[in-house]
Amino acid sequence: MALSSKQSLTFSTYEPNEALDVVRKIYCDACWRLGPRSRSVAPITIFNRSFGNFALSTVGYGRAIEIEPHADDQTTMIVGVIKGQVEFSGSSSEFRGGPGSIAVLSSLEGSRFRYDEEAETYKFIFDRRRIDTFIARMTGLPVQRAQFALQMRSEAHCHLWMGFFRTFQEINASHGVAQRANIIQLQLEEMLMTALLQTQDGHHTPLLDKPAATIAPKHVKAVSDYVLRHLPDSLSLGALAAVGECSIRSLTRGFNATYQCSPMQFIRHERLKRVRADLKNKGLDRSTVTEIAMANGFNHMGEFARHYRLAFGELPTETRQ
Structure with a gap:
């Protein structure tokens, strides 16, 4: 059956x-x-x-x-x-x-x-x-x-x-x-492929162990500008590397050197900042916290609330009050 x-x-x-x-x-x-x-x-x-x-x-x-x-x-x-x-x-x-x-x-x-x-x-x-x-x-x-x-x-x-x-x-x-x-299938695939490359030896192993050149600032800027224009969208490391015309490893190193965080951490922090600004916007009083969070790219409300509190020292509902 x-x-x-x-x-x-x-x-x-x-x-x-x-x-x-x-x-x-x-x-x-x-x-x-x-x-x-x-x-x-x-x-x-x-x-x-x-x-x-x-x-x-x-x-x-x-x-x-x-x-x-x-x-x-x-x-x-x-x-x-x-x-x-x-x-x-x-x-x-x-x-x-x-x-x-x-x-x-x-x-x-x-x-x-x-x-x-x-x-x-x-x-x-x-x-x-x-x-x-x-x-x-x-x-x-x-x-x-x-x-x-x-x-x-x-x-x-x-x-x-x-x-x-x-x-x-x-x-x-x-x-x-x-x-x-279903919404984050691409990110799940990239997570598993990254884990595969890290946990299993293959022809790629010596390539990943080679020092990578530091990404040029213009590529970091191109990707960060793209992120700010597309915060509500589903963003993957592979897609961002394509925007920057560089490898994922170089992109990550470039963000760590420029912003002291990974590209995905940069995305999360910018989304949190935008949610905070929207929560303080009196013109959005009729929108719920969940609606505002989802409009800015968050899909898991528990994780969103946890990261929001870590970033700003208060819950989203407290910001709105």
């Missing part, structure tokens, strides 16, 4: 062929073989939630199974093992892991998965081309194909990604939070 919408799908069945049709629709074309002594211990369950350009999935097959995707090389996937044992083999590397372990698949091309009866996994699925472009923005170098080490060896990093998985589960479970997540 499948429950689906444009953004999410939950599916459960005991029929492998029925499940294979869903796998082909969500991920890619594939073929699979049941293990020689495979027995059904649970239904095949699949969950998939799209967040714009990336997705989160969980899969449990309830039987020993081998899957061979017929995929191109345009997908990068982070696979975390929740329970059971999972094996993966690619063109030049292999992975075997139990609960808590993570594999980073730079591409699904030429890959093969093996799950035991108890195996259940979560997957963060990205468009590899967007990761390639993101790395280019981070380093200021031409776009090249991303290549990551297969196994995530740091236990702390594995715990971090399990934490991301649990957080996104909670986001999906709460309708209100999920609606807000």
Whole structure:
């Protein structure tokens, strides 16, 4: 039985062929073989939630199974093992892991998965081309194909990604939070891609370790002016770097040198200042605090109130009084 919408799908069945049709629709074309002594211990369950350009999935097959995707090389996937044992083999590397372990698949091309009866996994699925472009923005170098080490060896990093998985589960479970997540999908994607670059070695590692040149003041000014003109809008580091015609790393260094804060902290502080001015504006007395905050780019009222108090030493309602 499948429950689906444009953004999410939950599916459960005991029929492998029925499940294979869903796998082909969500991920890619594939073929699979049941293990020689495979027995059904649970239904095949699949969950998939799209967040714009990336997705989160969980899969449990309830039987020993081998899957061979017929995929191109345009997908990068982070696979975390929740329970059971999972094996993966690619063109030049292999992975075997139990609960808590993570594999980073730079591409699904030429890959093969093996799950035991108890195996259940979560997957963060990205468009590899967007990761390639993101790395280019981070380093200021031409776009090249991303290549990551297969196994995530740091236990702390594995715990971090399990934490991301649990957080996104909670986001999906709460309708209100999920609606807000839809508004900031680009920021969520960039957060995860940044975490991937920081937690997993690959061709990008020496590039990120190289000293970056300090950004010219005119680029900082171009971005800060753009921010002030677009405070109510959804602003991402990638978009701001494009405005400044620089890498994200150079942009961040430039803001730290000029304003002693990151670009996102600069955005938040300017939004807070504008909210404060609006709260003091008698012409806006009929607008609620929430309406004014949302009109200036804030979507999470609890976080807004906390940052407002830290910045000005009082609650927004106290400013209005």
